[in-house]
Amino acid sequence: MLLAIAYVWVQSSLAGKRWRARNTVEVAQQGADGRAKKERLRFDQLKVIRGTDVKLLEVEAETDDSGRDLSSGSYGPDYRTRNLIFLEPGNGNVRWLFDANEQLIRKTEMLSVDSDDHPGPVVAIYLEVEKGLHAESEVEREVVPALVHTNGSGYVELGKPVSRVLDQSVNADGETLGLLLEDQNKLLYREYSLESFSQTSEKLITRLDRQ
Numbered sequence: 001m002l003l004a005i006a007y008v009w010v011q012s013s014l015a016g017k018r019w020r021a022r023n024t025v026e027v028a029q030q031g032a033d034g035r036a037k038k039e040r041l042r043f044d045q046l047k048v049i050r051g052t053d054v055k056l057l058e059v060e061a062e063t064d065d066s067g068r069d070l071s072s073g074s075y076g077p078d079y080r081t082r083n084l085i086f087l088e089p090g091n092g093n094v095r096w097l098f099d100a101n102e103q104l105i106r107k108t109e110m111l112s113v114d115s116d117d118h119p120g121p122v123v124a125i126y127l128e129v130e131k132g133l134h135a136e137s138e139v140e141r142e143v144v145p146a147l148v149h150t151n152g153s154g155y156v157e158l159g160k161p162v163s164r165v166l167d168q169s170v171n172a173d174g175e176t177l178g179l180l181l182e183d184q185n186k187l188l189y190r191e192y193s194l195e196s197f198s199q200t201s202e203k204l205i206t207r208l209d210r211q
Contacts, residue, residue, distance in 0.1 A: 024079075039101065042079045049110060049150045051121020058108070059083035061101045081105040086152030095152035104130040106143055107165075111194070113174040122150050123174050124194050128165055129157075145179060147197045156197040158190075176200070182208065 024042045045058040060079035082101035087094055107128040112120040127146040142161035145168075148154060162183040169178045177192045187205040192198065 041082075041101070043085075047110075049122050049125075050112065050119060052150050053089035054151050055087040056108075056110075056125075057085040057087060058105075059085060059096075059101060081108070084108065084152070086150075088151065093151075097148065097152055097155060106130055109168075111170050111177065113170055113172060120174070123170070124149060124177070124197075126168060126177065131161070145181070147177070147192070147194070154197065158192055158197070159199065170194070180205075 024040050026038055026040050028036050028038055040062050042060040043057055044060060045056075047056045048054075049056055058081050061082040062079060082098075082103060082105065084097040084105065085094060086097070105127055107126070109126045110122040111124050111126050112122045114120050125148050127148065128143045129146055130141055130143050142163060143165065144161045145158040145165055147156050147158065158179070162181045165179055165181045166187075167180045170176070171178070175194055177194055179190050179192070181188055181190065185208045187208060189203045189205055190199055191201045193200050
């Protein structure tokens with residue numbers, strides 16, 4: 001009985017490792033120090049940006065969580081989104097959002113104004129980015145909300161890092177992004193222009209008790 005349990009557990013671990021390593025390739029990347037290094041990347045989640053001819057591809061990189069995940073019984077590195085690639089049609093540009101894969105992209109959302117029966121075109125792409133090579137998704141660290149155009153150009157960080165973003169919405173005219181966020185023990189609502197990506201307003205909703 002124990003041997004059978006051990007066999008099933010090992011097979012499950014190997015299957016999990018193979019699943020996490022799907023669609024991976026080893027590439028030579030230039031690090032922040034300017035020196036080349038080998039990096040195993042997974043290219044996944046190829047999506048069409050609605051209303052454009054541009055495709056979006058997520059780039060995931062290895063993250064070694066001490067080699068073990070006791071909750072699932074799996075071994076080996078995990079992969080998390082570290083970069084985005086924008087593919088223009090035909091022989092157009094291939095644009096990497098970041099020069100290096102040294103940040104964690106917690107959230108990627110295509111912003112649009114949709115009716116009940118018809119999805120609208122994407123007006124911009126919203127991101128929540130955690131800076132730093134050792135950023136881990138299990139640890140609640142400050143994030144930087146950001147916007148980028150649908151072709152991958154014009155990346156703008158929406159202010160300094162904040163504790164967390166609770167929610168976001170796009171106005172019915174498709175011209176304004178609203179963010180509900182927690183920053184320095186305050187609950188704030190900020191609005192940004194989806195044309196210039198600049199902040200247009202800020203409201204203090206309440207102060208938070210952190211005692």
